[in-house]
Structure formats: structure tokens, C-alpha cells
Amino acid sequence: xGLAIQGAPLPERIVELLPFGSGPLGTAIAxxxxxxxxxxLMMTMTAVAGPxxxxxxxxxxxxxxxxNRLGPFGLFIIVADAVRLxxxxxxxxxxVDRPAWDLAPVVLAASALxxxxxxxxxxxxxxxDPEVGLVYVFAIASIASVxxxxxxxxxxNKFSLLGGLRAVAQNLAxxxxxxxxxxxxxxxxxxxxxxxxxxAQAEPLVTLGAVSxxxxxxxxxxxxxVLFLIxxxxxxxxxxxxxxxxxxxxxxxxxxxxxxxxxxxxxxxEFLHIFLGGAVIATLFLGGPAGPGPESIxxxxxxxxxxxxxxxxxxxxxxxxxLRIDQLIEVGWKGMLVxxxxxxxxxxxxxxxxx
Amino acid sequence: xxxxxxxxxxxxxxxxxxPVSMIAVSSLLRPSVPEQGKRAVxxxxxxxxxxxxxxxxxQYYMVALLFVVFDIETVLVFPWALIYxxxxxxxxxxxxxxxxxxxxxxxxxGLGWAWRNGAVRWIKSDRAExxxxx
Numbered sequence: 001x002g003l004a005i006q007g008a009p010l011p012e013r014i015v016e017l018l019p020f021g022s023g024p025l026g027t028a029i030a031x032x033x034x035x036x037x038x039x040x041l042m043m044t045m046t047a048v049a050g051p052x053x054x055x056x057x058x059x060x061x062x063x064x065x066x067x068n069r070l071g072p073f074g075l076f077i078i079v080a081d082a083v084r085l086x087x088x089x090x091x092x093x094x095x096v097d098r099p100a101w102d103l104a105p106v107v108l109a110a111s112a113l114x115x116x117x118x119x120x121x122x123x124x125x126x127x128x129d130p131e132v133g134l135v136y137v138f139a140i141a142s143i144a145s146v147x148x149x150x151x152x153x154x155x156x157n158k159f160s161l162l163g164g165l166r167a168v169a170q171n172l173a174x175x176x177x178x179x180x181x182x183x184x185x186x187x188x189x190x191x192x193x194x195x196x197x198x199x200a201q202a203e204p205l206v207t208l209g210a211v212s213x214x215x216x217x218x219x220x221x222x223x224x225x226v227l228f229l230i231x232x233x234x235x236x237x238x239x240x241x242x243x244x245x246x247x248x249x250x251x252x253x254x255x256x257x258x259x260x261x262x263x264x265x266x267x268x269x270e271f272l273h274i275f276l277g278g279a280v281i282a283t284l285f286l287g288g289p290a291g292p293g294p295e296s297i298x299x300x301x302x303x304x305x306x307x308x309x310x311x312x313x314x315x316x317x318x319x320x321x322x323l324r325i326d327q328l329i330e331v332g333w334k335g336m337l338v339x340x341x342x343x344x345x346x347x348x349x350x351x352x353x354x355x
Numbered sequence: 356x357x358x359x360x361x362x363x364x365x366x367x368x369x370x371x372x373x374p375v376s377m378i379a380v381s382s383l384l385r386p387s388v389p390e391q392g393k394r395a396v397x398x399x400x401x402x403x404x405x406x407x408x409x410x411x412x413x414q415y416y417m418v419a420l421l422f423v424v425f426d427i428e429t430v431l432v433f434p435w436a437l438i439y440x441x442x443x444x445x446x447x448x449x450x451x452x453x454x455x456x457x458x459x460x461x462x463x464x465g466l467g468w469a470w471r472n473g474a475v476r477w478i479k480s481d482r483a484e485x486x487x488x489x
Contacts, residue, residue, distance in 0.1 A: 035368065039370065094395060095396070105374065128360065157398075175426070256397055260381060261380075264377065265374050329418070329475060333418070334470065341463065
């Protein structure tokens with residue numbers, strides 16, 4: 001049973017380390033400690049990505065240096081920016097809908113973090129492993145749309161309203177293709193449980209001499225992988241799909257009227273969402289925490305994969321022009337949806353013929 | 356095996372605690388000088404005109420109806436995909452894939468109908484029609 005304990009969710013292993021036993025109290029404390037570990041990890045990633053990596057990557061694309069004064073590579077800018085942004089005055093505009101306007105940033109940040117509960121991050125960091133893991137991730141990721149509409153409608157600002165309406169249109173357009181592509185992976189795995197999906201990708205696909213290529217679904221079904229990458233860009237709202245914000249058209253969309261800590265929370269939610277998208281891609285298509293070396297360094301490989309997806313979004317952000325909103329609707333409903341359905345049927349035929 | 360949803364609930368608690376504590380810290384740090392001009396909503400520096408609570412064209416929201424249809428489709432597809440491999444092994448490809456294909460074709464015909472009627476378009480007006488023909 002050594003392997004089973006290795007794969008056990010994080011709280012169960014914390015129960016054994018803590019002196020509170022496995023009663024209700026011990027279980028609750030262990031779950032909270034596990035959640036705090038996962039939360040801290042993702043907050044750290046976001047802190048590095050938001051104030052520092054984003055600037056550095058954009059600067060590299062536009063041939064500049066960006067932050068380089070504070071600490072090594074300018075890394076201490078993260079602390080400076082956190083203090084700076086939190087100590088800004090919170091300006092409450094006239095006529096905002098108070099409860100909704102205040103709740104929207106919290107909804108955005110909390111929902112993005114909640115999605116990480118079922119992601120297997122390797123090295124035993126896997127908070128929960130319910131049987132409906134995949135559906136849970138998509139359900140949680142969709143809550144962000146509610147936050148965007150709240151922010152857009154409650155701000156009493158025309159730009160915000162336009163941004164909120166655009167966010168709704170965009171979410172309607174990408175959600176179905178995104179889920180249908182994930183279903184095509186489920187056809188292979190026959191399970192929605194995240195640990196099962198990762199385990200199904202552990203087998204070698206082809207062995208060429210000493211090198212064996214694992215059966216990651218990015219290699220098994222590259223068509224679905226590319227479609228999912230595009231749908232994920234739509235989901236996280238980065239170029240060429242950053243239409244709800246569109247700084248050159250509608251100022252900042254739904255976040256126009258937010259300042260101080262609320263601004264930080266909205267940005268936090270966005271970056272967590274990018275990493276959540278990366279985590280779903282890593283789990284569904286890139287073997288989760290799998291990689292060369294012992295199983296205990298799985299977390300390193302997992303972080304490499306989600307950062308790779310993050311860098312991809314930043315690359316797209318710097319390199320691609322934005323679509324118009326009507327073009328996005330066409331891409332979503334006439335392009336992505338049809339391709340996703342075709343992918344689903346093709347995958348079903350292939351899996352059916354092999355099985 | 357303890358219930359995984361306990362851990363999910365714990366993360367929900369942490370996920371709420373982090374933003375709330377950030378708001379609390381910020382409220383201790385930040386100044387508050389609510390002057391009149393500051394609180395005007397942003398309209399590119401102009402004096403704000405009119406209300407935001409306006410009526411807007413609901414035409415596009417035909418798409419929302421279409422979305423509900425396809426969303427229910429995904430709910431039906433998930434259990435089908437889950438048992439797909441086992442079912443094919445037991446009942447054969449045609450009996451498992453056939454009904455789902457019929458279901459998907461009906462949906463695609465519906466999508467084609469909406470497509471032709473211009474429901475999956477951002478705006479539908481005479482001006483937009485003329486512009487798209489140019």
C-alpha cells in the first residue's frame with residue numbers, strides 16, 4: 001500500500017503528521033493546513049507573475065529592461081508594489097451598487113483560487129480528489145463570469161457596462177468548445193477524476209531506443225491540444241481575445257472604476273485564472289506532474305508546465321493583435337464550436353475502433 | 356478515505372480569507388479624502404452624462420438561448436463519454452456512437468439554423484448588413 005499512500009490526497013497525509021488525530025477536529029485542521037499550503041503556493045506564483053514576470057516578458061518583447069533596481073533582477077519590486085497598491089486610496093465612484101461592487105473583486109479572486117483544489121500538483125500536493133474533478137474545475141472557473149458581470153454592471157460606468165456585456169458574450173462563445181474538447185479527453189480516460197486522468201497518461205506511447213515518449217494527450221491528440229490552448233486564451237481573456245478589457249477601446253472594461261485593494265484583487269483573480277488554465281492544460285494534456293527524474297520532484301515539472309502556459313499567454317499578448325467583438329463571436333460559434341464537435345466525433349470514432 | 360469535499364470547503368475558506376484579509380490590511384494603510392471631483396465616474400475626463408442603467412439591444416442574447424441548449428448537451432455528453440470505452444466493448448461501436456451522432460446532428464442543424472438567421476452575430480441591423488457586404 002506504499003503507492004496508495006504516495007497518491008493519497010494532501011489532508012490525509014497531514015492528519016498523520018499533526019497531533020490532533022483523525023476525528024472531525026483533526027480532519028478539519030488538516031484540510032485547512034493543506035488548503036493554506038495550496039493557497040500560499042498559488043499566491044506566490046501569482047505574486048511573481050503579476051508585478052514582475054509580466055513586466056519582464058513584455059519588456060523582452062519590446063526590447064526594454066523593465067524593473068531592475070530593487071534586489072536581484074528587480075525581484076523585490078513585488079514587495080514594493082504590494083505595499084504601494086494596498087496603500088492607495090480606495091475611490092468609490094458616485095452611484096455604484098455597493099454590495100455588488102464590493103463583492104465582485106472577492107468573487108473573482110476566490111473563485112480562481114478554489115479551482116486549484118482538485119489539481120494534482122505532484123510531490124503529494126493534491127488537496128482533494130473527488131470523482132467529478134474535471135467537471136468541478138469547469139464549474140468553478142465559470143463563477144468568474146458572474147464576478148465580471150457584477151463588476152461591469154455595478155460600476156455605474158458606461159465602459160464598465162460594455163466590458164461586462166462583452167465578457168458575457170465571450171464566455172458564452174468559448175465555454176462550450178472548451179468543455180467539449182475536455183470531453184474528448186474523457187473518452188480516452190473513462191474517468192473524470194484528476195488522479196485517474198494523470199495516471200492514464202503515464203504509459204509510454206512510442207519507445208524510440210532509450211527515449212520513450214509518454215502518452216500525454218498533447219501527443220495522442222494534438223488537434224484537441226491546439227484547440228484547447230486557443231479556447232483557454234479566450235477563457236483567461238488575453239490577446240487576441242482580451243476584448244472585455246480592450247484598453248484602446250473601452251479604457252479597462254469592467255475594471256475601469258476599481259482602485260486600491262479591489263484593483264489588486266481583480267488582477268490577482270486574473271493571474272490565478274491564467275495559472276488555473278495552465279493547470280488544467282497540464283493535467284489534461286501534459287501528464288500533470290509527470291517528467292524525468294524521481295516522482296518526488298513532480299511539483300517542479302508541474303510548475304514548469306503552468307509557467308510554460310503562462311509564458312505562452314504573455315507571448316500571445318505581446319505578439320498578436322486583438323480581435324473585434326463581432327469577430328470573436330464568429331470565431332467562437334462558427335469556428336471553435338464546429339471544430340470542437342468534429343474533434344469529439346473523430347476522437348469517439350478512433351477510440352471506438354481501437355477499443 | 357475521508358470526504359474530499361472537506362478539503363474543497365477548506366480551500367473555499369482560505370480563498371475567502373485571503374481577499375478579506377487583504378481588504379482589512381489595505382483599510383488600515385490607505386488614506387481617505389473623498390472630494391467631489393474624485394468620485395465622478397470616468398468618462399475620459401469629461402463631465403459624465405446620462406445614466407448607465409440604459410436599455411440595450413437584446414438581439415444578441417438569442418445566443419444565450421443557444422448557449423443553454425449546448426450547455427445541456429455537454430451535461431448529456433459527459434456521462435456518455437465516461438462509459439464510452441466499456442460500452443463499445445460490450446455493445447459494439449454502432450449502438451454506442453450512433454444515437455449520440457444523431458443527437459449531435461440535430462444540434463448542429465439547430466446551430467446552422469441560428470447561423471443563417473444571424474443569431475450568432477454581435478449585431479443584426481440594416482447598417483451592419485450593408486457594411487458587411489461592402
